[in-house]
């Protein structure tokens with residue numbers, strides 16, 4: 001889709017230019033050249049990119065001129081993490097979480113390389129990063145639902161009956177964006193509806209209520225790395241694993257129970273990106289099928305998770321969660337034993353690269 005440059009330049013001109021450019025990294029998992037960045041250039045060029053190259057490390061990934069980036073391939077991951085590299089997936093977009101670990105910034109925006117700049121109903125190019133930053137810098141309202149959606153959005157507010165004691169809201173840890181054109185459907189749905197395209201632009205940002213899980217998609221996602229980064233592990237997927245395309249889902253269930261416990265917020269809705277490529281539904285079915293079956297037990301597990309009061313940091317919550325995964329999901333399949341161990345390895349690797357965050361206390365326990 002070739003957006004006339006003028007529409008994007010107009011959107012950039014109308015927005016606060018490149019907020020947080022020194023406090024935010026953009027993480028891109030990839031197996032291909034990053035030509036897609038050309039379309040994002042007006043919005044993203046000032047930001048630092050962390051490119052996680054998956055697959056064959058001897059392949060050269062071309063990055064358009066003018067972007068400031070660091071690139072890590074499989075050899076780099078092994079060099080940096082040593083044996084702990086075993087917790088980073090290979091041949092699956094789950095590898096992106098290595099970028100979250102090596103970043104030193106407060107915020108992360110992660111985007112897939114087949115996601116382009118979308119247009120809103122007026123035809124204006126959407127600066128997705130700007131909307132994510134708005135979402136992250138304004139409070140969330142997980143304890144009481146505001147029927148007029150995001151009360152902190154321009155032209156909105158809390159509605160009558162909304163308790164004033166709750167109007168301060170809580171810090172926002174995650175901003176989950178959506179997709180026009182190819183929706184993030186599972187393989188069975190893709191097979192049944194191969195031609196379905198998402199053309200509905202819903203102008204809303206919602207806080208996902210406390211106690212409610214959601215299917216987090218990693219293709220258009222931003223988060224406060226300082227508040228929730230250690231829990232953004234995308235699991236063991238891809239080569240050598242019995243499951244794929246549940247990387248972002250697993251992370252989403254883990255971060256949500258931890259955000260609920262620590263009193264942090266998760267938002268979904270705007271911004272939209274334009275998702276251009278439908279991955280092969282048959283290949284996806286092969287990756288997903290165990291997950292489709294297992295999640296009927298995984299979801300009740302997360303719904304019953306209780307984290308002790310003394311879990312006051314993300315790391316402590318995550319280690320406790322790994323313990324419960326081993327105890328309660330290990331009986332479904334030995335994979336969950338392996339995954340629980342990998343969750344601990346992830347935290348060890350995270351704290352090894354981010355010693356100052358090891359005891360960073362986030363939010364207040366819920």
Ligand SMILES: O=c1ccn([C@@H]2O[C@H](COP(=O)(O)OP(=O)(O)O[C@H]3O[C@@H](CO)[C@H](O)[C@H]3O)[C@@H](O)[C@H]2O)c(=O)[nH]1
Pocket residue numbers: 028029030031032054055090091092093094095111112113114184217218219244245246247248277278279
């Ligand atoms: O082995 C791989 C395959 C792909 N990538 C990179 O990951 C993203 C997503 O890849 P793609 O767009 O081809 O796949 P989708 O099915 O559309 O992705 C959806 O499923 C989620 C993964 O579970 C993903 O977040 C969703 O968007 C691209 O950047 C590929 O280059 C990879 O790194 N390794």
Ligand SMILES: [Mn+2]
Pocket residue numbers: 112114219275277278279
């Ligand atoms: Mn895609």
